[in-house]
Amino acid sequence: MLAALTALAISLLAGPLVIRKLTAYKIGQARAQRRPPIAPHQGCTPTMGGALVLLSILTATLLWTDLSNRFVWAVLVVTFGFGAIGWVDDYRKVVKNNPKGLSAKAKFFWQSLIGLAAAVYLAFAVSASGSGQILELSRPGWRAVSPSPSRPRPT
DSSP: OHHHHHHHHHHHHHHHHHHHHHHHTTOEEEOOTTSOOSSTTOOEEEOOTHHHHHHHHHHHHHHHSOTTOHHHHHHHHHHHHHHHHHHHHHHHHHTSOOTTOSOHHHHHHHHHHHHHHHHHHHHHHHHHTSSOOSOOBOOTTSOOBOOOTTSOOOO
16 A cells, blocks of 8 residues: 555655656657647647556555565566566557557557467466465455465355
């Protein structure tokens, strides 16, 4: 809960500054001419906004999680891998002046590759831990609850 509140606070506090900086550097994507303007005063759609989200997530993670937990690192790698895909897409749109950015096929390929690599890692990480448990639920102050075939279920 503290990590979520920290990430929210960082986003709310740093958001206006990041938006002003991106606007000052003219980092944005021109609105497509074929679309009707939702808000006519908006000349371009800001890009690179994912950087603010990633900064918030990284800061909250470094402050509030157990960094020795390999599953935390797996989540961070997937999150920042997807963030890298978004960055490449925005880079191509803004710097290379390519309004389409990264193709849908390329996005799908890289997202699938990252997801598959994470799934394989998690499958082997769970089996290597020796517990054989894929799912374990716990709340502070409660005992851990894990579905296990060796334990009889209460009736």
